[in-house]
Amino acid sequence: MNHVFTPVPLSGIYSKKRYLTPGVIVLILIALNGMVFLAGRFFLGIGSVTNLTNLYPWGIWIGIDVATGVALAAGGFTTAALGHIMHREHYQVIIRPALLTAMLGYTFVALGVVVDIGRWYYVWHSIIYWNPNSALFEVGTCVMIYMTVLYIEFLPIVTERFLGRVKLPGILHNLNRAIEFILRILDNTLSKTMFVFIIAGVVLSTLHQSSLGTLMIIAGEKMHPLWQTPVLPLLFFLSAVSVGFPMVIFESYLASRSFGLHPETKVLLKLGNMVAPILLLYLAFKIGDLVIRETFVYLAIFNVQSVMFIIEVILGTVVPLIMFLNKKVMKSLNLVFMASCFVIFGVVINRINNFIIAYHPPYATEAYYPSFGEISVTLGFAAMLILMYRAIVMIFPVISLNINHSNNHHLPHSQEVSK
Amino acid sequence: METNSNSHSRRHFIKNVAALGAGVVATSANQAVAAPANILSEDRKGVLVDTTVCIGCRNCEWACKKSHDKESGNIEEYSDRSVFKQFRRPSAATYTVVNEFSNPKNPALPINVKVQCMHCDRPACVSACIVGALSKYEDGSTIWDPVKCIGCRYCMVACSFQIPTFDYNKAIEPNINKCDFCNERRKAGKLPACVDICPVEALVFGTRSEIIKIAREKIQRNPERYINHIYGENEVSGTSWVYLAGRNFYELGFPKLGFKHAPxxxxxxxxxxxxxxxxxxxxxxxxxxxxxxxxxxxxxxxxxxxxxxxxxxxxxxxxxxxx
Incomplete structure (x- = not known):
């Protein structure tokens, strides 16, 4: 094996990059702007910040923050399936970053739910009041359990960071040995039982990624026939799987750019090779559904729905599929990155279409359009996610340095890492 | 299952909080609500709304607000017919509204249509609700439980008739608002407030099978007056409230729905x-x-x-x- 899998915290001796950069400051401002509107939502009610009405009860907080957030966090379970279940060891290097993205992604999905629901302080009610008929109950329960699983999967990274380095100052130093002992037990237990959680993570993801598609089925006639189909759960699942690897490519590429590292070109290109078949399968089901239900007739009507459907399918699925099938594209990481961006765009538009564009309630006189406050909160959450990602990869060993050609004996795990 | 009074629900609430505190999540399995099984009784109640009889006096709106402790104002104000210029929908302020439509048969006699929750036999809201805050009762009513609700508004997404509404401007305890079939009044042996006050008997309260029979007889006796369609008899597999009209229902603000139940x-x-x-x-x-x-x-x-x-x-x- 020529590649050495050595994740390190991107700070101190491993990276000279500082946390604050002009880009990070912009992100902090976007996050703060979002917080201002969040305050409005919590003190004055949802109506004071959003354009939601009795006709349009769900807006971009559900359509983007929750539904799209879950889809874009699919990198976590797809790489876990590839790396752990199918045991492809050379993908180890991307599992941790994907896991972190999923963990943060789901955290912000949960926050998005808390912000959107009217009685947010009762968010725990679904734990004690069950309605097994409800697709939302299933999504909520699965997301809750999966989020816990993601945190457990991340724990070994935390223990790895601190094992052998517990040095509490002053009086607290008496606790050092005890903490060290607890960490070691935790680490041992986790490494022996982790497979249970990894499999659970994949099962839970499969369930709720598809059930997210079931959500809008009950809206019946209120949903545009281009999207309203009984195979929605399958389409949601396939599109989530198809966006998993592109999301990993996207995020790994940007992270290495941001920290001035060599991108994991070989691994990412290999990963890109697997996108085309999944994307093709998704497209086949999407088009097949269109043909079987004969809903293509609605494409002849020129309106927002038909235009958005065409954008979703052509720009978001066909274009990246052609790119991923092209040999020239598959040799250049930049082009694969671009193709991945198209897939991500396609899934984002698909979720927005399903939850917002397709929803046309009776008695509506004008369409819903998100308010400045709603957009601010959504962007604020995205900015906070990136800021937390940056902080965590600088503190914890998540991203691997491409050190296969240097003398890697000098970079053992237990080496002291300065802040 | 048949009671839903506040004290009862509060007791449930306290019990559940205690259960959670003790970490005994498993005990709440018996809280799992109202599965899909058809719990409806044969003599469940319903209301027949005859839109050809309604005169648009809007007394029902006043009575509804009054009996639900909402700001109702003076009943005389309700004779103001200028509100009909706007197409209105139920809201937090009122669980029922009356709209007016033109009558092609006789322009001097406009058609008035009262709107409220239809109390579906198989309600989409009940199936959708994440915490089972909406329940279908044996007597035909569909009722919202303020203790369980988390305010996710999935019921509003699900409802075929676009009935539940939400308090968007309340930061704390925003409610889902919809007709509760005058649960409190009926338990006290009284008629629903709107039925009780209707001066022209446009609203007929009875068992669902009874009112469907009446509706059918009315159509038979007066085929010129009515179109041959009892709205709600079969829509979304049946609703507790059913309508008669002299004009196509889809021109009177009713959504065109299939006969299969929504969930x-x-x-x-x-x-x-x-x-x-x-x-x-x-x-x-x-x-x-x-x-x-x-x-x-x-x-x-x-x-x-x-x-x-x-x-x-x-x-x-x-x-x-x-x-």
Whole structure:
């Protein structure tokens, strides 16, 4: 094996990059702007910040923050399936970053739910009041359990960071040995039982990624026939799987750019090779559904729905599929990155279409359009996610340095890492 | 199941909080609400709304507000017919509204249509609600429980008739608002407030089978007056409130709906995927087996590699290094 899998915290001796950069400051401002509107939502009610009405009860907080957030966090379970279940060891290097993205992604999905629901302080009610008929109950329960699983999967990274380095100052130093002992037990237990959680993570993801598609089925006639189909759960699942690897490519590429590292070109290109078949399968089901239900007739009507459907399918699925099938594209990481961006765009538009564009309630006189406050909160959450990602990869060993050609004996795990 | 008074629900609430505090989540399994089974009784109640009789006096609006402790004002104000210029929908302020439509048969006699929750036999809201805050009762009513509700508004997404509304401008305890079929009044043996006050008997309260019979007789006796359609008899597999009209219902603000009940497909998918947790458990075992096989294969390959390496080395050395 020529590649050495050595994740390190991107700070101190491993990276000279500082946390604050002009880009990070912009992100902090976007996050703060979002917080201002969040305050409005919590003190004055949802109506004071959003354009939601009795006709349009769900807006971009559900359509983007929750539904799209879950889809874009699919990198976590797809790489876990590839790396752990199918045991492809050379993908180890991307599992941790994907896991972190999923963990943060789901955290912000949960926050998005808390912000959107009217009685947010009762968010725990679904734990004690069950309605097994409800697709939302299933999504909520699965997301809750999966989020816990993601945190457990991340724990070994935390223990790895601190094992052998517990040095509490002053009086607290008496606790050092005890903490060290607890960490070691935790680490041992986790490494022996982790497979249970990894499999659970994949099962839970499969369930709720598809059930997210079931959500809008009950809206019946209120949903545009281009999207309203009984195979929605399958389409949601396939599109989530198809966006998993592109999301990993996207995020790994940007992270290495941001920290001035060599991108994991070989691994990412290999990963890109697997996108085309999944994307093709998704497209086949999407088009097949269109043909079987004969809903293509609605494409002849020129309106927002038909235009958005065409954008979703052509720009978001066909274009990246052609790119991923092209040999020239598959040799250049930049082009694969671009193709991945198209897939991500396609899934984002698909979720927005399903939850917002397709929803046309009776008695509506004008369409819903998100308010400045709603957009601010959504962007604020995205900015906070990136800021937390940056902080965590600088503190914890998540991203691997491409050190296969240097003398890697000098970079053992237990080496002291300065802040 | 048949009572829903506040004190009762509050007791449930306290019980549940206690259960949660103790971490006994399992005990709440008996809280799992109202499965899809058809719990409707044969003599469940309903209301027949005859839109050809309604005069648009809007007394029902006043009575509804009054009986639900909402700001109702003076009943005389309700004779102001200028409100009909706007098409109105039920809201937090009022659970029922009357709209006016033109009458092509007789322009001097406009058609007035009262709107409120239809109390579906198989309500989409009840199936959708994440915490089972909406329940279908034996007597035909569909009622919202303020204790359970988390304000997610999925009921509003699900409702075929676009009935539940939300308090968007309340930061604390925003409610889902909809007609409760005058649950309190009926328990006290009284008629629903709107039925009680209607001066022209445009609203007829009775068992659902009774009012459907009456509706059919009315159509038979007066085929010129009515179109041959009882709205709500079959729509979304039947509703407790049913309507008669002299004009096509779809021109009177009623949504065009199929006869299949709204939660059908969604529930079929849900129960198909879960089917007593068998599919998820099977999927789990399948993945587990795969993981094991792939891991074994990897180990096998490594062992083979190692053996090859050892063979390449000289014989005495390999003996020493043997593990």
């Amino acid at each position: 059908g497909v969604s529930e079929a998918i849900q129960h198909g995927i879960f089917a007593y947790f068998v599919p998820p458990v099977m999927f789990y075992s399948l993945l587990g087996t795969m993981m094991w096989i792939y891991k074994r294969r990897e180990e096998f390959n490594k062992e083979a590699e190692l053996a090859e390496e050892l063979e390449l080395q000289s014989e005495p050395e390999s003996e020493v290094e043997e593990l």
